[in-house]
Amino acid sequence: MTEDGLKAIFFEIRPMLLRMLVARLGNREDAEDTLQDMWLRIDQLAAGPIGQPAGFLYRVAANLATDRRIAVARRGARDTAWLDVQPVAEEIPDAERALIARERLQAVEQAIADMPDRMRTALRMFRFEEQPQRKIAEDLGISVSGVEKLLQRAYRQIHDACEIFAVDDCERRRLSHEGDPKSGQ
Known part of the structure; x- marks a missing residue:
């Protein structure tokens, strides 16, 4: 064929x-x-x-x-x-969310910078270097419970520094649900 x-x-x-x-x-x-x-x-x-x-x-x-x-x-x-x-629309930050996130990061960085040296060192070793608390206690010359207390105070300072954003976010959400205050709604 x-x-x-x-x-x-x-x-x-x-x-x-x-x-x-x-x-x-x-x-x-x-x-x-x-x-x-x-x-x-x-x-x-x-x-x-x-x-x-x-x-x-x-x-x-x-x-x-x-x-x-x-x-x-x-x-x-x-x-x-x-x-x-692919991220859904809610996962993609808008300009406002990105700005808030940057401000929160700056607040956390400032809170860490304002910590006493031992507290900052304990936080860095535990959270960033992933050292066990026992090793941190040996390096700093304190007890394990002392390390725990340093970490608790560090977390509290970071939390307090970021708490202003939680109040601002709640206020923003409340205002956006109430409508435009200029329109009298």
């Missing part, structure tokens, strides 16, 4: 191939695309003699339909996985 003969048989059985592909793929557009792919590949398919060209073309169409279904499933899984890891 020559390439021209395979193309002639393709045109002869094209309506039946189209029906088969619509049944396998579920829609006419994908079936038409698959037939187009098949037509473009006929040049490469006729490398040697083909004993039953119609059966051969049905098998090629079936294989292309399977490949297309697999590709669609993979694309769907990939797109779903991509969407699953």
Whole structure:
């Protein structure tokens, strides 16, 4: 069977191939695309003699339909996985949230800078260097309960420094729910 003969048989059985592909793929557009792919590949398919060209073309169409279904499933899984890891709108900070976060960070940094040296050292070793409290106690020459007390006071100072933001956030939320004060609502 020559390439021209395979193309002639393709045109002869094209309506039946189209029906088969619509049944396998579920829609006419994908079936038409698959037939187009098949037509473009006929040049490469006729490398040697083909004993039953119609059966051969049905098998090629079936294989292309399977490949297309697999590709669609993979694309769907990939797109779903991509969407699953994308942040939702509430997770993306707006300008106000970013400004508040920067202000909170500055407050925490200032609170740490204002701590006595031993307290700041204990906090740094415990939280940032992940040292056990026993090692911190040995390095500072105090008891483990002394380290615990230093850490508690450090946390309290940080909490107190950030507490102003919690009040401001509550006030902002309350005002935004009450409506615009200028409109009299």
